[in-house]
Amino acid sequence: MWKAELFIKLVIFSITDNKLKVLLKDNRLPLGELEESPSLDKAAKRILEKKIDIRLGDSFLEQLYTVSYPDEIDIVYYILKHSDSIPKEKLKSFFSWEKIAKNIKDAEIVRYAVQRLRWKIEYTNVVYSLLPQEFTLSQLQKTYEAILGESLDKRNFRKKILSLKLLKSTRHKKMIGRARPAEMFSFRKRELTFVKILQPTD
């Protein structure tokens, strides 16, 4: 029986400057050896924390798929990480996904990860993991825009997102410069929640 070398490969997403970015090391997605481990999820977490030195915290982590090379098999995970929870120094290694998706070897993986992420934000609350505990609707909208790569109508976005009942107001206000203060919201649950297609009529 053939035994390949097994690695966990990570697509670590974060948003800075309103751009969806991915962590690269030497122009490749970071990689870690798979050691004997109770589960692949735990192995991915371990590599993120031990090897890349980023805490998982309440970030979202999910398996993407597995890809084979001549003598190597990579189980790919993607991770969503709020940029405030990443050390400044590390943030320099994050690159706008659109640029890298043309150049690097792992381009196909990155493109697929973005596709998966785009689907996922449509029917879950998964963006919570790219945002701080509290945020304004504008921040949330910019997050969606960065992921989808298109701009959204402010009024329609607010109507839609509020109708999903995933958010609750924190009654706090955020001042940005000298503008009107914005109401702040938080996710009711900071864990993966699927959007109800049929709203419970309350």
Added chain:
Amino acid sequence: MWKAELFIKLVIFSITDNKLKVLLKDNRLPLGELEESPSLDKAAKRILEKKIDIRLGDSFLEQLYTVSYPDEIDIVYYILKHSDSIPKEKLKSFFSWEKIAKNIKDAEIVRYAVQRLRWKIEYTNVVYSLLPQEFTLSQLQKTYEAILGESLDKRNFRKKILSLKLLKSTRHKKMIGRARPAEMFSFRKRELTFVKILQPTD
């Protein structure tokens, strides 16, 4: 570095008696050793054909995800197979997924595969691989119903499916018993095609 034994595990779907069924061997999903191989997709095809003795043909095959056990790693694929292309003898090993999803060890995998399939039929033409070349709209509807596990309105279903422009009439008629003959259709493409959200206005 730890090297696990690598297997390909298959969730082979087919529809008989208007039920979505899955192939089991000894109450488990069939398994094959991963040999050195140009790609995982090819390895899955090889195992399907050599080990389980079912031709892939133009059936749909896609990687689902990878799951680890203490000394074994299984890369799971799912396959959609039209029952006419399966030998009668083999069909006896197919079991209604709803029943097995409670009993067998691989239940979680089967449930996830069904979920993936349900999503996939909503926005692609992937059901082509569960149907013969030509079929009636009723057959198509029953296929959807078997997968979704709910019944659909005949008129709405026909309107919707025809508006997607995935089908073309073959101008043939199918007689079933002594009822009115039904018009037969085929898929324009028997390969994965995503549904256009924005219809080209023609």
Added chain:
DNA sequence: GCAAAAGTGTTAATTCTACACCCATGG
């Protein structure tokens, strides 16, 4: 002529889209 499955339209409800102005604040 009747059993069996095919085929067909309309209406109301809902959701989606496009679109522009006033508000609260700090400087």
Added chain:
DNA sequence: CCATGGGTGTAGAATTAACACTTTTGC
């Protein structure tokens, strides 16, 4: 008082959902 970003409503279009009767055929 003005620059900045926050906040809000409506009308038309498109989509979805609910619903029942007529047609064609073989026997």
